[in-house]
Amino acid sequence: MPSSAKAPTLLTAQDCTGQIHLVIGSNPLASARCTKSIEVGAKPIVIAPAEAEVHYALLKKIEDGEIRWTRKRFEDVDLTTFGREDVSRVVDAVFVTLGGKNPLSTHISKLCRRLRIPINVVDAPNLCTFSLLSTHSDGPLQIGITTSGKGCKLALRVRREIVSNLPPNLGTAVERLGTIRRRIWEEDYRVHELSNPTLDNSDDDAPSQTPSFNQLVSESDHDAAKMRRIRWLSQICEYWPLRRLASITDADIDTILQSYAATSPSHHSATSPLSSTRLDTRMFNQKPLIILAGSGPGSPDLLTIATHRAIQTASVILADKLVPAPVLDLIPRRTPIHIARKFPGNAEAAQQELLELGLEALQKGMTVLRLKQGDPYIYGRGGEEYQFFREKGHTPMVLPGITSALSAPLFAAIPPTHRSVADQVLICTGTGRKGAAPSPPPYVPTQTVVFLMALHRLSSLVESITGIAKPPSSASGVANTSSIVPSAPRLEPNLAPWPLETPCAVLERASCLDQRVIRSTLRHVVSAVEEEGSRPPGLLVVGRSCEILMETGGSRWVVEEGFRGFDELMPGDFYLMEPSG
Numbered sequence: 381m382p383s384s385a386k387a388p389t390l391l392t393a394q395d396c397t398g399q400i401h402l403v404i405g406s407n408p409l410a411s412a413r414c415t416k417s418i419e420v421g422a423k424p425i426v427i428a429p430a431e432a433e434v435h436y437a438l439l440k441k442i443e444d445g446e447i448r449w450t451r452k453r454f455e456d457v458d459l460t461t462f463g464r465e466d467v468s469r470v471v472d473a474v475f476v477t478l479g480g481k482n483p484l485s486t487h488i489s490k491l492c493r494r495l496r497i498p499i500n501v502v503d504a505p506n507l508c509t510f511s512l513l514s515t516h517s518d519g520p521l522q523i524g525i526t527t528s529g530k531g532c533k534l535a536l537r538v539r540r541e542i543v544s545n546l547p548p549n550l551g552t553a554v555e556r557l558g559t560i561r562r563r564i565w566e567e568d569y570r571v572h573e574l575s576n577p578t579l580d581n582s583d584d585d586a587p588s589q590t591p592s593f594n595q596l597v598s599e600s601d602h603d604a605a606k607m608r609r610i611r612w613l614s615q616i617c618e619y620w621p622l623r624r625l626a627s628i629t630d631a632d633i634d635t636i637l638q639s640y641a642a643t644s645p646s647h648h649s650a651t652s653p654l655s656s657t658r659l660d661t662r663m664f665n666q667k668p669l670i671i672l673a674g675s676g677p678g679s680p681d682l683l684t685i686a687t688h689r690a691i692q693t694a695s696v697i698l699a700d701k702l703v704p705a706p707v708l709d710l711i712p713r714r715t716p717i718h719i720a721r722k723f724p725g726n727a728e729a730a731q732q733e734l735l736e737l738g739l740e741a742l743q744k745g746m747t748v749l750r751l752k753q754g755d756p757y758i759y760g761r762g763g764e765e766y767q768f769f770r771e772k773g774h775t776p777m778v779l780p781g782i783t784s785a786l787s788a789p790l791f792a793a794i795p796p797t798h799r800s801v802a803d804q805v806l807i808c809t810g811t812g813r814k815g816a817a818p819s820p821p822p823y824v825p826t827q828t829v830v831f832l833m834a835l836h837r838l839s840s841l842v843e844s845i846t847g848i849a850k851p852p853s854s855a856s857g858v859a860n861t862s863s864i865v866p867s868a869p870r871l872e873p874n875l876a877p878w879p880l881e882t883p884c885a886v887l888e889r890a891s892c893l894d895q896r897v898i899r900s901t902l903r904h905v906v907s908a909v910e911e912e913g914s915r916p917p918g919l920l921v922v923g924r925s926c927e928i929l930m931e932t933g934g935s936r937w938v939v940e941e942g943f944r945g946f947d948e949l950m951p952g953d954f955y956l957m958e959p960s961g
Contacts, residue, residue: 396472403479404428404454404488411438413475414447416512422472427454427463437911439578448545454484456491473498473510473736478505481557505529514539518551520558536771544893547626548944556628561613563633636685669741670774674755674781677788678704679891681946686779687751695746698734700760702753702917704892731761736769742774750776753917755783759809759832785830788890791923791945792897793929795826802925803827810834810920811839820844823878828923835886835918839906845922846902849876878902883926888918892945899930900937908937 401417403410406428417424418441430436431452434442435722440448449460474492476485480503484637489507492499501507505528513524514535525539553698578896617625671690676682683691691710697717699708720735722730733749741748756762763830785807789796796805804827811833812818815838821829834841869957880903888896896915900908902922932938 388527389522391513391526393522393524398464399423399472400425402427402462402471402474403477404475404484406432406434406438406449407477408435408437408477409477411435413477413500413643414438414441417475418446423448425450427452427458429453448763454488459491459495459497470495471497474500475508476501478502481508483673493580516543519555521551521554532678540894544942547623550622550626553626556630556633557617557625560633563911564610564613565602568856569671578748580626603861625889656829668745669747670738670742670769670776670778671747671749671766671779672752672756673749673779674752674760674783675703675707676782677754677784677791677890678706678895679943679946680710682782682891683707683710684781687781690749690779693747694749696737696741697749697751698738699751703751704862704889706892707751717871735765739767739772739774742769742772752781755784758783758785784887784890784917785832788887788919789830789885789925789933791890791895791943792885792887792921792924794828794885794887794921795928796830796921796923798925798928801826801928802923804821805830807832807954808834810837817841817844820875824827825924827922828925831920831922834889834920835909835916838886838909840905841920842902845878846880878922881925882922884920884922885926886918886934887918890917890919891943891945892916893941894941897938897940898937899926899932901932904936908939912937912939 396417397420399422401413402420403413403417403424403426406426408785410426410428414424415427415437424447426438426447426449428449428451433569434449437469440449441556442449446775450458458471460468461468463469473842474497474611476488476499478485478501480486485501485504485507489499489501491497493509497688498510500510500512505511511526511529513526514532515525516523516539521945523534523539523540523542527535527538558795618901658728671694673687673690676684688710691707692712697711697715699717699719701720701722703719710719718734720730720734738748738750750765752760753820754760754763755767757780764777766776766778786796786805795802797803804824806821806824806827806829808821808831809818810831817837820841823845831841880901882902884900884902884905886896886898886900886909894915896912897910898905898908905920
């Protein structure tokens with residue numbers, strides 16, 4: 381019986397060099413579609429009325445000549461007049477950013493299907509003949525993830541998870557392996573030519589027959605040698621660890637090619653994961669114990685040994701929502717875990733739920749681990765929980781964690797203190813009790829300020845410390861930075877405003893493989909986060925120390941992706957941790 385499930389889509393990789401992509405709309409999504417088209421070598425043409433509001437990033441590319449803007453409303457003939465001459469002026473692809481509910485989107489989709497023009501309509505899978513994948517490009521290596529329109533954010537997450545586990549320089553390794561493959565074919569072709577000389581010799585003085593003229597030649601000899609070489613390359617790609625492949629240099633290519641002479645190429649199996657015999661140290665009928673522990677900024681390699689031991693031996697674990705997955709992966713499968721269900725408007729109820737779950741487990745004689753992000757006592761409500769459990773007759777054991785307030789700047793090459801630049805460090809919260817805005821700190825030129833839990837209200841925070849509102853947008857959609865208008869001052873009396881050119885940095889998912897750093901100034905940081913998007917958890921660092929080791933080079937902001945801080949450490953150099961069975 382045939383299945384009613386929709387058939388999977390066919391994933392392909394297209395060469396779009398020189399193609400004409402028609403983009404309908406002028407919003408941020410149109411800007412993103414144009415950026416992607418330019419990246420793959422296509423020429424985007426934007427169709428939008430002259431009076432339309434144009435996203436500032438899109439307008440900048442139009443002014444730079446990267447994008448052509450046709451200032452008019454869409455007409456049916458646009459599909460067959462803006463294309464390349466060699467394909468009868470038919471456009472190569474259409475991107476509609478108006479949304480699926482706009483009648484024009486449905487109309488354009490029908491036209492494109494009739495003309496067999498690939499079309500993509502934002503948030504309308506039923507109107508699309510193709511969709512864009514969440515992609516990672518590293519030279520010739522491209523990885524694409526799609527959820528078939530079921531969840532764009534999830535596709536981004538899956539892509540990040542995959543890419544973060546790839547070794548650096550893998551794209552370069554792919555290029556080099558391609559070179560090896562090409563040289564194999566070239567050498568095979570050369571060997572074939574040498575073993576089959578041209579019968580019609582044009583040299584008048586050459587003998588009519590060579591000594592090997594009548595020698596029996598077996599094609600199987602050449603084919604066997606060629607297959608052995610190709611099989612050897614396949615074994616390298618299949619069995620070598622990716623990190624070994626990524627470390628291949630140009631000098632290694634000759635060595636690898638010389639290994640063809642081996643009669644039986646070595647089989648290299650992937651390095652087996654480290655494993656060790658674990659003993660269950662959980663003691664039955666033990667005294668109930670509550671542990672408040674910090675999981676550090678994100679990487680499991682930064683857990684304290686005490687916290688790691690607590691994770692392995694706890695009867696039940698109550699974890700914050702922001703404790704990263706690599707740390708949670710260390711929890712034995714036998715151990716029950718509860719994740720805080722905190723979201724805006726439910727923080728207090730979720731906190732109380734965890735306290736009650738912890739108390740219930742203690743009353744059963746269990747060891748309860750309250751696992752927190754960072755350090756329990758740095759905006760982790762550790763003091764409140766200590767008081768709660770102590771009043772119930774259970775004095776907690778507190779295990780410190782590396783707070784992101786001090787470690788995240790380190791991973792972003794920001795020294796919070798630096799001689800003659802910053803002699804003070806202030807850690808603040810960007811969100812007060814019940815979501816209220818806290819009082820802004822005063823401006824001290826020699827102070828580095830770290831704002832935790834502030835990115836969701838970054839705009840109002842910047843306004844509160846500078847006394848200046850976000851620049852208004854012009855009719856074209858571009859921020860008018862030349863005429864910044866002071867807002868209603870929120871500064872307290874006699875409180876000096878922070879200069880707009882003060883360096884700052886947004887640090888997200890510190891010490892995790894998908895860490896991101898956005899370096900900017902107070903003038904541009906809000907626009908930077910709006911354009912680049914948010915990747916919680918994150919924090920804001922403000923002060924002159926942000927530009928001591930790294931500078932933006934005159935750009936409004938600079939984005940730095942990834943964290944490889946521990947790659948150069950050998951496995952035996954630090955305490956290795958691995959998931960429990």
